[in-house]
Amino acid sequence: GGGIGVVASASEGRAVVTLSGYREPSGDRVHQLWVMRPGAEARSLGLFEGDTPLVATGLDRSATSLAVTVEPGGGSHRPTSRPVLQLTLESVGFGE
Template identity: 50%
Template sequence: MTDDPHALAGAYALDAIDDAEERRLFEAHLAGCETCATELGEFRATTARLGMAVAEAPPPRVRDRVLAGIRDVRQLPPELSRRAVARPVRPRRWRRAVAAGLAAAACLVTAASAGVAIRERQRVERTEAAYREVASVLSAPDARSATGRAAGGGTVTVVASASRGRVVVASSGLRTLPSSKAYQLWLIGAGGPRSAGLLPGDRTRPVVAGTWRPSDRLGVTVEPAGGSARPTTAPLVLLDPA
């Protein structure tokens, strides 16, 4: 439990205050603190933006699985089903061939399903890990945010925490670059710019970068694909979430 209610705005925005008494005290403080109310609104807007950035539509194969599974759903009551499936006995050789074909198909389906399940689990684990890291920064007591418009269009939002040593970067509406170019992030402090990685190609996911220092600003430049050791263009935007 913290003695400074001002430090709880980020955690409250994420609904991450588990202590009921601490939540009550913060809400009482919030009712009379314009600074915390403003900060809470900013954190909620940022959280929503980041949540939309990591949201994904169900993969097309989900629809295929549903349609395939419909074939195995019984459509008739048991009695009518038994009548409907009553057929003249086929020759034994034909039945053996059909059984062998079905067994082979089942093996292929099982192997393919296992591969899909493993890849899906790995993707979910990566997404969950990324979300936990984002949530860790957003809920930090010293988290600060800033949003700015980029030259050429679009916006960039950052949430930084010195105690976590990390900064979350989300973008929206940045112009599409040719395959030979990429957006590169820079942490700019007293010692000059340090690369903080590249924005994803589709720019739909927030990026967690580091190491963040209280005196740092974040800049975004256009660089050759793969990035540069030092900035080669002027920053499209400079943000200081102090």
């Protein structure tokens, strides 16, 4: 099993996200982080590079969760696969 760690600030609109225990996707594939909001398309927050933490900026209080998908190298404009994991953000002041 893998895990995701998030330290988020709703007032700052930022989060530091770590992904651990997940093998690098095979071939020319990457793990991509998305912010999910009700009634809106997922928005990319960036690509993970191994175990390096990803600093996600531009979050707003309508964000309800973060999701990680496996995407083609370089990432995608919208998710092309189901999330390998999804984390609800309500407990840290988002999704209000």
